[in-house]
Amino acid sequence: MAPSNLNTPVPDIPYFTPQHLHSPGTPKELSSKTPTLFTPLQIRNVTLRNRIIVAPMCQYSTAPSGPEIGALTDWHVATLGHYAIKGAALVFVEATGVQPNGRISPNCPGLWDDAQIEGLKRVADFVRSQGALVGIQLAHAGRKSSTAAPWVSTILGRKSKRADKDIGGWPDDVKGPSGGVGQVWDGFFDSEQNRFWPPKALTTQEIKEVVQDFAKAADRSVKAGVDVIEIHAAHGYLLHQFLSPISNRRTDEYGGSFENRTRLLFEVIKAIRNVIPASTPLFLRMSSTEFMEDTDLGKELGSWDVESTIKVAKQLPALGVDLLDVSSGGNHPDQRIDGFNTKDCQVKIADRIRNAVHADNLKLLIGAVGLITEAEQARDIVEQAGTVAQLENGIHEEAEAAKEMTDAKDGKQPMADVILVARQFLREPEWVLKVAWKLGVDVWWPSQFMRVTTRLQF
Template sequence: MAPSAYNAPVADVPFFTPQHVHSPGTPRELTVKTPTLFTPLQIRDVTLRNRVIVAPMCQYSTADSGPQIGRLTPYHVATLGHYALKGAALVFIEATGVQANGRISPNCPGLWCDDQIASVKAVADFVHSQGGLCGIQLAHAGRKASTVAPFVAERFGQRSRRATKDVGGWPEDVVGPSGGLQQSWDGKGEEDETGGYWPPRELTVKEIEQMVDDWKKAAMRAVTAGVDVIEIHGAHGYLIHQFLSPITNRRTDSYGGSFENRSRLAVDIISAIRSVIPATMPLFLRLSSTEWMEETTLGKDLGSWTIEDTIALAKVSSDMGVDLLDVSSGGNHPAQRINMFDSKDYQTRIAGRIREELRLAGKSLLIGAVGLITEAEQASGIVQQDRLGSGSNSSTVVATDEEKHTQVQAGDLAEEAKVAAQMTDAKGKQPMADAVLIARQFMREPEWVLKVAWRLGVDVAWPMQFNRVRFPKL
C-alpha cells in the first residue's frame, strides 16, 4: 500500500494530535536480541508496549476547596502526558483519595465524587493519544493525612507540617485503625509544635465498611474516566498498611490481632474493586514488603509487617484477581532501620525473592520493582530473562539459528506480546521482576525511556514530532 500524505489524527480524543506510525518507546523490530525491558507485556486484555511504568508521584497541585477541589488540572496533563509522549508504557496518576479525608494534603487529588471524573479523563485521553496506558492509584492516607505540601513545610524548616483548618486541613477527621495521641505518625501530640502529623481517631466498624464501599465507588469512577489499570495503595504507612501492621493496628475486633484480621481491610477492598471493574482490566497492589522494624524495640515487642507477611498476602491476592504486586517498603514508623538511599538495590532484591517464592507456590502474580532505579543496565537487568540459560545479567543474549528467525515488526502490540511471552518462556536466568516502576528519574529526565533504549542499543520509535532530534546511533 502506498504511503498517505494525510496527517491522520488520533481517533476518539477531543482534540487533534497526529497518530504515530509506531507508538513511542516500542522497538521497531522485536527479535530474540531485544532486551526483555523493551518487549511488550500483556496483563489480562491490556498490553504494555515495554516494561517501563511511571510510578505514582504526589504533586500537591490540585485545589484545596471550592468546585475544583481534588480535580486534576492541565499541570497533570502536561507532566503525565509528557511521560507517555516519551515512551513510558503505563503512566500512573498519583495517590488519589477515595474519601476527602483520605488525601495526604489538601492539595492532593480525589475521586470521591462524580465531579472529579472529567479531570481524570482529560489525563487518560492524552496518555492514550500517545499510545500509552493510563493507571490510577487509589489511596487513603489514614493517620498520615491532613499535612501541607512538603515544599510548604520546607518554608518552616520541617519535613512534614500539619495542615490546620485555615489552610484546608481536617485535624478532627484524621483516622486510623487505632487512635490516640501516641498514634500520630511521629508520636508527637497536638501540644508539640514540632509535630508534623495529627493524632488519629479510631475508625468504627461501620466507618470501615463505608471505607470499602468508597474504594469500590472510586474504582467505578476510574473505569468511567477511561483508566486502563487501577492500583490499590497498601504501602508507605498509609491506611491499609496501618491496618496490616501490628505496630499501628491495636484493635481487638475482627480487624485486629491475627494476620487474617489485620489483612481483612485489604482483602475486602480487593474483593470490592474486582467485583465492579471489567474482567479485562488489570488490578495492581502496592505493598511495603517490610517496614524495617524487626530490629527495633517496638517491633520486637509488638511484631511488625515482614517480607514473609507480604508473601502470604501476595498469595491470597493472586487468587483474588490481583495481577501485579508493586513491591516497595517502609514508611509506617520513623524508627525504621534502613537508610534507603545507601541501599540502592534493597527493594529489587526483595522483589526477586518474592517472585521466586510465588513461582514455587504456583502463583502467576507479576512483580513490579520500584526504588532508586536510574540507569539503563540496572533497569534492564532487573527484568531480563536469559532465554538460553547462561545465567548472565547481560541485557543482550546470543540467538540460535532457529531463534534468529523470530521477529515481529512493530505494530500489533498484542501479537508482539504473545511472541515475547514465547521467547521468555524458557529455562534460564529468572528476572527479579516483570516490570520496573520509575518515579524521580522521570522528573529529572522525561525522555528516560528513549535514553535507556539508546544506551541498550535498541531502536525504538520516537514521537514523530521529535524525530529530527533522535539520539545518534551508538
C-alpha cells in the same frame, strides 16, 4: 500530497493530535536479542509497549477547596502526558483519595465525587493518545493525612508540617485503625513540631464505608478511561496501617491476628474487582517490610515483614490481582534501613517474593521499584554530575540495572516482570529513550520528534 492515513487524528478526543505511525518507546524491530525490558507485556486485555512504568508521584497540585477540589488539571496533562510522549508504557496518576479525608494533603487529588471524573478523563485521553496506558493509584492516607504540601509550611514559616483548617486541612477528621495521641505517626504529639495529627479510630461502620468508597472510586476510574487500577497499601497509609501490629491495636475483627489485620485489604480488593471490568488489570502496592523487626517496638508488638507479604502475595491471584508492586517502609520513623548501603534492597525482596509465588505455581506479576537512581545510593549523577563522563556512566548504570532486573534470557529468571521508576522521570522525562539508546535498542520516537533522531545524542 501525502496519503491521508499519515495524518490521521487520534479518535474520540475533543482536539487534534496525530496518531503516531509507531508507538514511541517500542523497538523498531523485535528479535531474540531485544532486552526483555523493551518487549511488550500483556496483562488481561491491555498490552504494555515495554516494561517501564512511571510510578505514582505526589504533585500537590489540585485545588484544596471549591468546585474543583481534588480534580486533576492541565498540570497533570503536561507532566504525565510528557512521560507518555517519550515512551513510558504505563503512566500512573499519583495517590488519589477515595474520601476527602483520605488525601495526603489538601492539594492531593481525589475521586470521591463524579465531578472529579472529567479532570482524570482529560489526563487519560491524552496519555492514551500517545500510545501509553494510564493507571491510577487509589489510596487513603489514614493517620498520615491532613499534611501540608512540602513547600507550604516553609513559605508560612511553620515548624509543623500539618495542614490546619486555614490551609484546607481536616485536623478533626484524621482517621486510622487506632486512635489517640500515641498513634501519631511520629510516635508522640507536640503542638508545634509534629508533622501529623492524632488520629481517631475508625468505627466498624466507617471501615465498611472505606471499602465501598474504594469501589466507587474504581468505578469512576473506569468511567474516566483508566486502563489499570492500583490499590495503595504501602508507605504507612491506611491499608498498611491496618496490616501492621505497630499501628493496628484494634481488638475487633480488624485487629490482632494476621487474618484480622489483612481483612480490610482483602475486602477492598474484592470490592474493586467486583465493580471493574474483567478486562481491567488490578495492581497492588505493598510495603514488603517496615524495617522494624530489630527495633524495640517491633520486638514488643511484631511488625509487617517480607514473610507477611509473601503470605498475602500467595492469596492475590485467586482474588484477581494481576501484579504486586513491591516497595517498603514508611509506617514508623524508627524504621532501620540505611539507604546508602542497601543499594538494591527492594529489588532483592521483589525477587524473593517472585520466587516464592512461582514455587507454588501461582500466576502473579511482580513489579520492582528502587533502581540505583531511585534509592540514590553511591551515585554521583545527581549531586555531582559535573562532567559528561559522569552522566554517561550514570545512564549506563541505570540501563544495565533495569535490563538485569527484567531480563529472562539465557535461562535466567528475572527479578521482576516490570520496573517502576519515579523520581528519575522528574529529572529526565526522556529516561526511556535514553535507556534504549544506552542498551543499543533502536526505538520509535514520537512522530513530531523524528527530525532529531538521526542525530541522536544525550
